Amino acid sequence: DVKVTQSSRYLVKRTGEKVFLECVQDMDHENMFWYRQDPGLGLRLIYFSYDVKMKEKGDIPEGYSVSREKKERFSLILESASTNQTSMYLCASSKNIQYFGAGTRLSVL
Amino acid sequence: QKEVEQNSGPLSVPEGAIASLNCTYSDRGSQSFFWYRQYSGKSPELIMSIYSNGDKEDGRFTAQLNKASQYVSLLIRDSQPSDSATYLCAVNNYGQNFVFGPGTRLSVLP
Numbered sequence: 001d002v003k004v005t006q007s008s009r010y011l012v013k014r015t016g017e018k019v020f021l022e023c024v025q026d027m028d029h030e031n032m033f034w035y036r037q038d039p040g041l042g043l044r045l046i047y048f049s050y051d052v053k054m055k056e057k058g059d060i061p062e063g064y065s066v067s068r069e070k071k072e073r074f075s076l077i078l079e080s081a082s083t084n085q086t087s088m089y090l091c092a093s094s095k096n097i098q099y100f101g102a103g104t105r106l107s108v109l
Numbered sequence: 110q111k112e113v114e115q116n117s118g119p120l121s122v123p124e125g126a127i128a129s130l131n132c133t134y135s136d137r138g139s140q141s142f143f144w145y146r147q148y149s150g151k152s153p154e155l156i157m158s159i160y161s162n163g164d165k166e167d168g169r170f171t172a173q174l175n176k177a178s179q180y181v182s183l184l185i186r187d188s189q190p191s192d193s194a195t196y197l198c199a200v201n202n203y204g205q206n207f208v209f210g211p212g213t214r215l216s217v218l219p
Contacts, residue, residue, distance in 0.1 A: 042212060043153075072120040090153075098143070098199065102152050
């Protein structure tokens with residue numbers, strides 16, 4: 001079974017803090033994704049990566065950056081967290097099928 | 110803009126009935142199609158994938174694909190209260206990216 005592991009299920013941060021969300025997959029997938037999901041807005045793609053050190057902007061990259069130094073790990077960085085970044089963050093990896101991690105519910109106070 | 114559309118629901122069906130969930134997509138180049146189930150507060154989990162026109166059955170679930178009409182559906186037979194969730198349709202054109210619909214909320218009433 002594919003396993004996509006997100007480092008935290010719940011996270012509470014203060015406005016202005018730098019936040020790191022980590023994601024690790026164990027299936028040697030080339031492609032990895034970060035989404036956020038908000039009520040009524042569905043899944044929105046923030047960034048994706050199709051190879052080590054490669055990244056592509058999704059639909060809502062503003063306020064976020066990513067890092068992929070190793071194939072199995074894809075990190076999402078909030079440089080200066082703001083209250084409007086309070087959301088559920090979902091990591092996924094894929095070859096032909098996309099598999100999701102359990103999600104991180106981030107609250108920015 | 111590639112789009113995937115679904116009725117947001119809620120779709121309510123009685124226990125034991127057939128639930129029918131529909132999805133349309135705009136990109137004619139789409140090649141692979143997926144249905145995910147998402148329980149409240151949880152992440153999406155894959156139920157079915159379908160790549161060819163026609164029906165694909167897996168237990169109580171049947172996915173139906175019609176590429177000419179750009180339409181994919183999911184039928185759930187003998188619906189159970191545990192099937193109550195949001196169902197997401199996703200489409201891929203063999204590129205890296207997947208396009209998700211907004212999801213249909215299904216409620217199965219005991």
